[in-house]
Structure formats: structure tokens, C-alpha cells
Amino acid sequence: MKKAVVISVLATAIGAAAVTPVMAQSAVQTAQAVQVGSITVSINGNSVAIRTIDAQGVTLASVRDLAKALEASLNVTGSTITVQLNHNVVKLSDAVTVNGTAFVEPVSFLGKLGVGYSNGNITSVKFLENVDQVTWVNASKLIASISGENGREDYLVDAATGKNELLLTSSDTSELIVSPDGSKAAYSEEDGTVNVIDLSTKQSTKVSTDTSIKNEMVFSADGSSIFFFQGDKNSVICKLSLADGSVTKVLEDKVDYKANLTVSADGTKVAYFQIKQPVVKNDATDVSKDDVTIDPTGTETQAFFYDSAKGDNKPVQLTKDASDKAFLELSADGSKAYYVSIKDDNTGSVASVNTASLEAASVYSAEDVFQMNQADGKLIVLTAKGDANSISAIDPATGTASKLYSVSDAVSELIVSGKGDIAAISNYQLAVPVNGKFTTITR
Amino acid sequence: MKLKWLKVATVAALIATIGFGSVQAPTKTEAASKLSGKIVINGSSALLPLTLQAANEFKKLNPKVKISASAAGSITGPQSVRKGIADIGAVDWDATKAVPGFEAFTGQVANKVAVTPFAAVVNKSVTATNLTTKQLQDIFSGKVTNWKEVGGKDADIIVVNRAFGSGTRVNFQQKALNGTDFMTKGSNYKEVKTSGDMKTAVESTPGAIGYLDFAYITTKMTGVSINGVAPTVDNVINGKYKVWGYGYYMTKGQPTGVVKEFIKYVQSAKFQNGSLKKLKFIPLSAMK
Numbered sequence: 001m002k003k004a005v006v007i008s009v010l011a012t013a014i015g016a017a018a019v020t021p022v023m024a025q026s027a028v029q030t031a032q033a034v035q036v037g038s039i040t041v042s043i044n045g046n047s048v049a050i051r052t053i054d055a056q057g058v059t060l061a062s063v064r065d066l067a068k069a070l071e072a073s074l075n076v077t078g079s080t081i082t083v084q085l086n087h088n089v090v091k092l093s094d095a096v097t098v099n100g101t102a103f104v105e106p107v108s109f110l111g112k113l114g115v116g117y118s119n120g121n122i123t124s125v126k127f128l129e130n131v132d133q134v135t136w137v138n139a140s141k142l143i144a145s146i147s148g149e150n151g152r153e154d155y156l157v158d159a160a161t162g163k164n165e166l167l168l169t170s171s172d173t174s175e176l177i178v179s180p181d182g183s184k185a186a187y188s189e190e191d192g193t194v195n196v197i198d199l200s201t202k203q204s205t206k207v208s209t210d211t212s213i214k215n216e217m218v219f220s221a222d223g224s225s226i227f228f229f230q231g232d233k234n235s236v237i238c239k240l241s242l243a244d245g246s247v248t249k250v251l252e253d254k255v256d257y258k259a260n261l262t263v264s265a266d267g268t269k270v271a272y273f274q275i276k277q278p279v280v281k282n283d284a285t286d287v288s289k290d291d292v293t294i295d296p297t298g299t300e301t302q303a304f305f306y307d308s309a310k311g312d313n314k315p316v317q318l319t320k321d322a323s324d325k326a327f328l329e330l331s332a333d334g335s336k337a338y339y340v341s342i343k344d345d346n347t348g349s350v351a352s353v354n355t356a357s358l359e360a361a362s363v364y365s366a367e368d369v370f371q372m373n374q375a376d377g378k379l380i381v382l383t384a385k386g387d388a389n390s391i392s393a394i395d396p397a398t399g400t401a402s403k404l405y406s407v408s409d410a411v412s413e414l415i416v417s418g419k420g421d422i423a424a425i426s427n428y429q430l431a432v433p434v435n436g437k438f439t440t441i442t443r
Numbered sequence: 444m445k446l447k448w449l450k451v452a453t454v455a456a457l458i459a460t461i462g463f464g465s466v467q468a469p470t471k472t473e474a475a476s477k478l479s480g481k482i483v484i485n486g487s488s489a490l491l492p493l494t495l496q497a498a499n500e501f502k503k504l505n506p507k508v509k510i511s512a513s514a515a516g517s518i519t520g521p522q523s524v525r526k527g528i529a530d531i532g533a534v535d536w537d538a539t540k541a542v543p544g545f546e547a548f549t550g551q552v553a554n555k556v557a558v559t560p561f562a563a564v565v566n567k568s569v570t571a572t573n574l575t576t577k578q579l580q581d582i583f584s585g586k587v588t589n590w591k592e593v594g595g596k597d598a599d600i601i602v603v604n605r606a607f608g609s610g611t612r613v614n615f616q617q618k619a620l621n622g623t624d625f626m627t628k629g630s631n632y633k634e635v636k637t638s639g640d641m642k643t644a645v646e647s648t649p650g651a652i653g654y655l656d657f658a659y660i661t662t663k664m665t666g667v668s669i670n671g672v673a674p675t676v677d678n679v680i681n682g683k684y685k686v687w688g689y690g691y692y693m694t695k696g697q698p699t700g701v702v703k704e705f706i707k708y709v710q711s712a713k714f715q716n717g718s719l720k721k722l723k724f725i726p727l728s729a730m731k
Contacts, residue, residue, distance in 0.1 A: 148716075149726075152713075213721055232659070260499070277513040278485075279513070280514070280515035282519045282522070285607075290525055294483065294529065326503070327503075348506065370507070413504060
């Protein structure tokens with residue numbers, strides 16, 4: 001109760017009739033009413049009126065007004081007011097209430113919320129909410145996207161602070177892909193044409209008028225072209241030159257439903273998964289008999305490789321085993337393909353195949369692998385062992401894993417740049433390492 | 444190259460264990476990537492490209508979920524669910540209700556996933572690309588057999604029809620032909636089992652007319668305007684073009700577990716306004 005007593009003294013000092021500290025609502029009852037005034041401050045450039053009271057020359061500001069203006073969350077539980085803005089949480093048990101409105105000394109309060117206050121100007125970073133797609137631009141910036149019924153907004157986000165600026169608003173476009181050097185982003189329009197945004201000037205330029213459907217667009221290592229699956233059934237692998245907008249076919253083997261396109265650094269070799277459909281037999285003459293069968297024999301996902309220098313449109317099948325497969329990555333020189341192999345017991349491990357000899361090898365199986373990305377010659381994996389989840393870097397030559405971070409079970413996805421920058425989605429929020437500690441930068 | 448990794452390794456050495464302490468209390472007890480299980484999907488060939496694209500994207504987020512998708516016509520979707528050999532039956536009509544030729548499937552739930560626009564399509568050799576409803580009825584019933592009778596060149600009409608059980612056929616018959624019957628045999632009649640087979644037949648057969656959902660229409664064929672209204676997404680949304688239907692994922696009762704999560708993904712704004720649109724389907728929200 002010590003705190004309550006101190007607050008009672010303060011309340012008495014400012015002579016408030018209906019002034020009560022939150023923790024001692026009934027402790028103070030005096031005869032005179034406190035004058036509730038108002039000041040106008042600028043919050044993120046908007047003029048906002050904030051209710052105030054004067055406590056012996058010290059201006060106290062309404063907690064609710066400040067929280068509302070900052071779009072911070074405010075919860076009252078018993079005698080404690082909790083205000084949260086982004087990842088800063090302030091618990092108030094010493095606020096002064098006047099007629100049910102809580103007031104605090106604002107400069108200290110705003111400081112704890114991570115908000116800047118100077119000469120009546122309050123600036124805060126409003127975190128993005130509900131991002132559903134994230135990609136790295138460079139070591140200090142990401143692009144985070146928010147999809148809604150009316151389309152998508154793409155934002156450039158500062159990795160250290162979460163400060164963000166709108167980059168693109170669109171309604172019929174593919175997700176943005178970023179060139180390896182972070183200088184540009186590309187997307188396809190509803191009609192299949194492709195635009196490139198210069199990320200320094202934010203200017204968008206149409207680079208191709210080809211109207212074919214383009215899926216899984218991937219920048220070449222030098223950023224001069226974009227590889228993609230063409231058509232609604234991902235049948236053909238094509239290459240779009242950004243210099244002249246021309247589209248050339250890399251592989252046309254007349255086999256539908258390819259997935260997970262990955263390209264060697266020189267752009268001459270590609271690998272992908274082939275998705276086969278089970279054979280269905282039915283006799284629809286008497287529907288009530290349900291005379292239908294589904295035979296999945298031989299439809300396991302398999303990895304394929306193609307060296308475009310051969311020009312024969314005959315890809316090489318890299319794998320033949322029955323495991324499920326995900327996260328295919330072709331090494332920079334195209335000599336190895338890495339993927340996560342998922343056995344029937346649902347454990348994931350990293351496997352490799354030599355694209356020339358077709359020799360298969362186990363790369364890493366010490367922990368259950370949930371995700372794998374290739375970055376700067378290493379394989380970044382999200383793994384689980386018992387209740388402990390980790391992010392590790394695997395040397396693909398030796399299979400040696402170096403643990404980078406131990407992370408919460410809530411981490412569901414890694415976002416890894418080609419240079420090894422790592423971000424994570426945890427509880428649907430984007431988190432990045434800031435000074436060595438994962439910190440959320442979206443809500 | 445080594446230096447970059449040394450930097451990361453140094454950070455790692457400093458941090459033995461980092462939790463996400465500053466994150467709010469979890470709203471889910473389990474991370475999405477920890478979902479595991481198998482989903483078997485069968486049914487509509489019109490919906491297959493959409494299903495497989497969604498499966499690719501869902502698997503990147505949930506690698507431990509194995510998804511198998513096949514197509515042999517809409518009717519096999521709810522049949523497979525009723526028989527217990529599929530978790531999701533992809534179908535081009537609400538199979539909880541009877542449609543001409545098919546009784547209702549009881550005990551199943553119709554989960555709406557897409558708006559599927561359909562079009563009559565003709566081989567590139569055909570010049571009559573604007574037909575009335577009556578002309579379409581006469582062509583598909585076999586009363587009119589030469590393109591010159593409907594304003595085209597003197598050439599035989601080859602009718603390509605989907606086999607009984609196709610949801611595209613159900614929609615086309617109901618909405619483009621106003622329920623009139625198809626011809627069923629003859630030298631100028633061909634029947635195919637899937638949308639892929641229909642696409643190939645119309646592309647490769649001079650004088651052919653068939654019907655497809657927009658996703659399958661290629662530059663090697665022409666979409667036919669009906670009563671002067673072109674088959675476009677805009678005309679579907681603005682109500683001028685009537686030949687469209689909802690695509691459904693049928694489940695035995697309300698979906699649960701990984702099946703529920705997959706359907707939620709297909710219904711998400713990200714997928715609906717992204718890949719679904721790119722594949723020439725129309726988001727559910729556009730028809731509200």
C-alpha cells in the first residue's frame with residue numbers, strides 16, 4: 001500500500017474533489033473539483049486535443065487520450081492500467097484519476113512507450129498489422145505486405161525500428177520479388193505483364209508486355225532476368241529478360257504442374273518439383289454406387305533438374321524415393337540440389353542429390369527440419385528437438401550445423417535473404433534480430 | 444563470404460537462448476508449421492489448377508502436410524468424400540443441393556472457395572464468335588451442324604462435350620443453354636473427360652466448339668460472346684455475363700484440423716486476391 005499512500009498525498013496536494021489514485025479510489029475525497037483542461041499537441045503530424053490537469057505546476061495528461069491518439073492498446077485490470085504500443089508495455093498503478101479519467105506525467109510515460117516527445121510534437125512508429133508476406137530487401141530493410149479484400153499494400157520496413165513507408169498499393173498483382181542486390185522489386189499484373197520498381201526512386205516501369213500467366217517468379221543472381229513457370233498449370237519454365245522484355249522458353253517438356261523453381265547462379269540450370277496427380281477411375285452412370293477409386297501409386301513429389309545448355313527439353317529426374325519433399329534449393333553452381341525430405345512419421349531431414357551423378361546423400365538429420373533456405377552457400381534451417389526449436393546454419397559440404405538462435409515454439413516461418421539475413425514470423429508477427437535479440441516489428 | 448558467417452556466429456555465441464519475450468502472449472498453442480497430416484482432394488478438373496497452386500503455397504508454410512490432388516469431374520468429388528477416400532471433394536456446384544442429373548449429397552458441407560467463370564470456346568478457324576443463346580442451344584443439341592448457319596464459314600461444326608458428371612457441363616447447361624439438352628452422339632460429336640482434354644480437343648480440331656472455365660482458355664482458341672456480351676471477368680462482376688458458378692470444397696461435416704486450415708488458406712485474402720485471380724478465377728468477395 002505504500003504506493004497508494006504516496007499517490008494519496010499527491011492527490012491531496014492538488015486538491016482534487018474527485019481525484020483518486022487508481023489503487024486507492026476511496027482514499028481521497030475532498031471538497032473541491034479539479035479543473036480538467038486541454039492542450040493540443042501534434043501526434044505524428046496530426047493535431048490532437050489531450051485532456052490535462054495541473055498538479056502544482058506539473059501538467060498531467062489523460063492516459064486514455066494519449067493511448068487513443070497513439071493507437072496504443074489500453075486495458076484496465078483491477079487497479080492496474082496496461083498500455084501497449086508496438087512491443088513496449090507500460091503498466092500504471094500510480095496514475096491519478098479525476099472523475100474516472102486517469103492522468104499521468106506525460107514525458108516519462110511516452111518515453112516508456114518508446115515515443116518521442118519534443119516541444120509539443122509527439123512522434124511514434126506505427127507498426128504494420130497482420131502482414132502476410134515478407135521478403136528482405138537488404139540487411140536493414142524488408143518488404144512486408146498486407147492483403148485485404150480490396151487488394152494488397154506493400155511497405156518498406158526498417159528492420160531495426162519497424163518504421164515503414166508505403167511502396168505499392170495494388171489489387172491484381174503477384175507478390176513482389178526482390179533482386180539479389182536489393183535494388184529493385186518485380187511483380188506481374190493481372191494481365192501477365194511485368195513491372196519493375198526501382199527501390200531507390202520508387203518508380204515503377206513496365207518491362208514486359210508478355211501476357212502469359214507467370215507463377216513463382218525468381219530473379220536471376222545478377223538481377224538481369226526473371227525465371228518463372230508459364231501458364232495456369234506451370235508447364236513451361238521461361239526466362240524474361242529485363243533489358244528488352246523478351247520471354248524465352250528454358251524448358252518445355254509438356255509436363256504440367258511443376259513447383260518450387262530454383263535456378264543456378266549463372267541461370268543455365270534449373271531444378272523443380274514435379275507434382276503428379278493420382279489416377280481416378282469412376283463410373284458416373286449410377287452416382288449412388290460411388291464407383292470411384294483414387295490410385296496414388298507413383299505420385300510422390302520428385303525433384304527434377306535441367307541444364308538448358310543441352311537444349312533437348314529432357315529434364316533429369318533427381319529423386320525416386322517415396323518421401324514427401326519440400327524446399328528445393330539448387331546450389332549456386334548447379335552441381336547439387338538440396339531439399340527437405342519428410343518421412344511417413346513426419347520427421348524432416350535435409351538431403352542432397354548430385355545433379356550429374358545422381359548420387360543421393362543425407363546432409364542433416366540431427367533435428368526435425370521444418371524449413372530450409374539457401375543463403376550465401378549455407379543452408380538455414382528451422383528445426384525442432386523435443387520442446388526446443390532452433391535456427392541453425394548448415395554447411396552443406398559437411399552437414400555440420402551451427403546454432404544461430406534458440407527460438408520459441410511460436411516461430412512458424414523464417415524469412416532468409418540470399419546473404420543470410422534472418423527474420424521470423426512468430427504468432428503472426430514479424431520479428432528480426434535487433435542487437436542480437438529477436439524483436440517484433442509488426443503487430 | 445566467411446566473414447559474413449563469422450558475424451552471424453558471433454551473435455549466436457552471445458546469445459545462448461533467445462525467446463520472443465517481447466511478443467504478446469501466444470494466441471495459438473502451436474505454430475502453423477507444426478501442422479501435420481494428409482489431405483486428399485479429388486473432383487473438379489476446372490478447380491484443379493487452383494487447388495494445386497494453393498497446395499504449393501500452403502505446403503511452403505506447412506511442410507508436414509501432404510496434399511494429394513486429382514480430378515476426374517465434379518461428381519467424383521462428393522462421391523469420394525461420401526466413400527471416405529477423399530477429405531475434400533472439389534465440385535462446381537453446391538452438392539448439398541440437387542442439380543439436374545444429380546441428387547443432393549447429405550451430411551456434407553459445401554465450403555465456397557472461388558467464383559468460376561465459364562465460356563463457350565471455338566477453334567481458331569471459327570469466325571462466328573458471337574452467338575445468341577438460341578444459336579448455342581441449336582449447336583449443342585445438334586440442330587445446327589454448319590457454321591454458315593450461324594454467320595460463319597461453310598464448315599462442319601464439331602461439338603465437344605464434357606462427359607456426364609462434369610461440373611463445367613452442369614454450369615454450362617444451366618446457365619448458357621438455359622437447361623436444354625445436349626446432343627449425345629454423331630459423327631460431329633466428341634465427348635471428353637476433363638477440362639484438359641477439352642482444351643486439347645478445341646485447340647486441335649478445326650470447326651470445334653466446346654466450353655471451359657476461363658483458366659483453361661488459351662491463345663489457340665476464342666472465347667465466344669453470348670448475346671453480344673464478351674466472356675470477361677469484368678462482365679461477370681458487373682452482372683452482364685451469366686455463365687459462372689461458385690466452386691466448392693465439399694467436406695464430410697464441418698472441416699477440422701489440416702483440412703480446415705487448408706480451406707482457410709484458399710479463402711484468405713492473400714490467396715483470393717493473389718494466385719486465384721492470376722489463374723482467372725474471381726475472388727468470392729467480388730460477388731458480394
